[in-house]
Every structure is written in structure tokens, then in C-alpha cells.
Amino acid sequence: MVCECTTEPAGKVIGRRTGRDFHLQRCIVCGFLFVNDPCTDQGGAQAAAGTVLDGDDNSEEFVGEAPEREATIRHYEWRGVERVARHFLPDGGKWIDYGCGSGGLVRFAKAKGRFQVMGYDVGAGADRAHANGLPILCKAELEQHAGTFDFATSINVLERHADPVSELIRIRALLKPGGVLFFLTSNTAGAPETLNEWSVLCPDIHVSYFNYVSIKIALARGRFEQEYPRWLPGLSDIVRHKALRYLGIRKRSFLEKAIPIRPIARLLAKRGHWVDYTVAIAC
Numbered sequence: 111m112v113c114e115c116t117t118e119p120a121g122k123v124i125g126r127r128t129g130r131d132f133h134l135q136r137c138i139v140c141g142f143l144f145v146n147d148p149c150t151d152q153g154g155a156q157a158a159a160g161t162v163l164d165g166d167d168n169s170e171e172f173v174g175e176a177p178e179r180e181a182t183i184r185h186y187e188w189r190g191v192e193r194v195a196r197h198f199l200p201d202g203g204k205w206i207d208y209g210c211g212s213g214g215l216v217r218f219a220k221a222k223g224r225f226q227v228m229g230y231d232v233g234a235g236a237d238r239a240h241a242n243g244l245p246i247l248c249k250a251e252l253e254q255h256a257g258t259f260d261f262a263t264s265i266n267v268l269e270r271h272a273d274p275v276s277e278l279i280r281i282r283a284l285l286k287p288g289g290v291l292f293f294l295t296s297n298t299a300g301a302p303e304t305l306n307e308w309s310v311l312c313p314d315i316h317v318s319y320f321n322y323v324s325i326k327i328a329l330a331r332g333r334f335e336q337e338y339p340r341w342l343p344g345l346s347d348i349v350r351h352k353a354l355r356y357l358g359i360r361k362r363s364f365l366e367k368a369i370p371i372r373p374i375a376r377l378l379a380k381r382g383h384w385v386d387y388t389v390a391i392a393c
């Protein structure tokens with residue numbers, strides 16, 4: 111919930127991963143859309159669907175050797191987010207990837223060497239990344255770093271939580287005043303009338319869906335002020351990743367690179383409202 115006002119039923123949808131029916135509920139004031147009867151065991155839901163919890167979709171991410179990781183289109187998203195970080199922190203700084211999954215973005219940004227980057231998540235992916243030597247913090251370590259980060263990322267994470275405001279409050283506590291949160295999450299402005307046809311909808315694992323009003327309220331409750339930059343360096347790569355996913359392409363290849371993806375991605379991003387809100391400043 112975001113504003114705690116009255117909600118009404120918003121229809122029934124089928125979870126593509128579990129085949130189960132889910133009932134959606136919408137706030138009549140802010141339009142926040144949420145799954146009323148989520149899978150209580152998200153790990154179990156994902157295991158049933160043949161995936162493991164890691165970001166929005168683990169199918170592109172490998173925990174194997176570097177060349178395999180480089181081969182997936184997720185590389186574009188990481189490159190884009192690192193570019194965004196450089197925009198806000200041209201001289202480097204301390205960066206937390208909150209909800210880092212198995213740490214792909216942390217690994218990428220660390221290799222670039224510009225930032226003191228760390229990750230936080232719970233689950234097998236994060237444990238494995240930590241065991242492999244990535245700077246993935248546990249909850250107790252995270253608290254020791256409260257108020258010290260210049261930059262935080264939340265990449266396709268808020269939708270995983272039934273109480274996204276609490277997540278924002280936790281992220282805010284990690285940032286310095288004036289610190290920047292860069293986030294990617296859903297926007298129901300890009301949804302078709304029939305929600306079942308919305309490619310973004312994944313009620314099996316994603317339980318919270320925002321719009322312009324509800325994200326603003328959620329950020330304000332987390333003590334963030336929203337910013338609306340016209341465009342950011344790095345967003346091209348981020349929408350490229352999303353567009354390739356939308357087109358069902360998961361691997362980087364000569365063929366994939368031959369697609370004139372830039373205009374297609376811009377068009378799809380505009381139509382789907384993919385990156386209309388991405389930045390908030392810690393008050």
C-alpha cells in the first residue's frame with residue numbers, strides 16, 4: 111500500500127509462471143495497483159516456474175564465467191546504469207545497489223573501478239555472490255553504512271515488495287542527505303486496457319505497480335523528492351535492454367547488433383512509459 115486509502119477490485123489476471131489466478135486491487139485515490147493474493151512463498155513460486163529470484167528475470171543472468179555474463183543483453187542495462195551513476199557522481203563515490211540479486215550490476219560497476227560499489231539483497235543469489243568475493247552486505251553490515259552512500263540503485267525491485275514505502279524508507283536511511291536514488295519500476299500508464307495483455311505484469315513475483323501519482327506519494331513517504339530529468343546519459347542502453355527483452359532477444363550477437371534498436375527502443379519506451387520516472391533525491 112502507498113497512501114492507505116480505499117481500494118477497489120481491478121480484475122483477475124493469470125500468472126504466466128505459475129498458471130495461478132491472481133486478483134488485483136487498485137487504490138481509488140492514487141491508482142496504486144497491487145496483487146491482493148500474492149504467492150506467500152516467492153521463492154517457491156519461482157522454483158515452480160523454473161527460475162530463481164534475481165531481479166526481474168533471471169533468464170539473462172548467469173552466475174558462470176565472465177564471457178557468459180557478457181553474452182547476455184543484461185550487459186546493456188548494467189552499462190546504462192553505470193553511465194547514469196557517472197552522470198550524478200562524475201568524481202566517483204559510494205554506491206549501494208539495493209536489491210542486487212546475484213550482484214551482476216555490482217560486479218560490472220566494480221570492474222569499471224570508478225565507484226566504491228556494494229550490493230544488498232537476501233537469498234541464494236546474494237549468498238553465492240558474497241561467497242564469490244563480491245561486496246554484498248548482510249543486514250547488520252548494511253546498518254553500519256547508514257547515511258553514508260552518495261548513490262543508490264533500485265533496479266526492478268520495488269515491484270517485488272508488498273510494502274514498497276518501507277523499502278524506500280530503508281534505502282533513504284542508507285543515503286546521505288542530497289544522495290541520489292536511481293530506480294526502475296513499473297508504470298501502469300503503459301498498460302493496455304486489458305491488464306492480462308500487459309507484458310510487464312507478472313503477479314507471480316511482482317506485487318506492486320505504480321503510476322505517476324502513486325510513485326510520487328511513495329517517494330515522498332520515503333523522504334525523497336522526485337526529479338524529472340528530460341533524458342539521462344545511460345538511458346539509451348537501459349531502454350535498449352528493455353526493448354530487446356520485449357522482442358524476445360536474450361543474447362548479444364552480431365544479428366542483435368544489426369537491429370536498428372535505438373529508434374525502436376525510444377518508441378517502445380515512450381509508448382510503454384518505461385523510464386518516465388527514474389530519479390529521486392534524498393531530502
Ligand SMILES: [Zn+2]
Binds near residue numbers: 112114138
Ligand atoms: Zn493510494
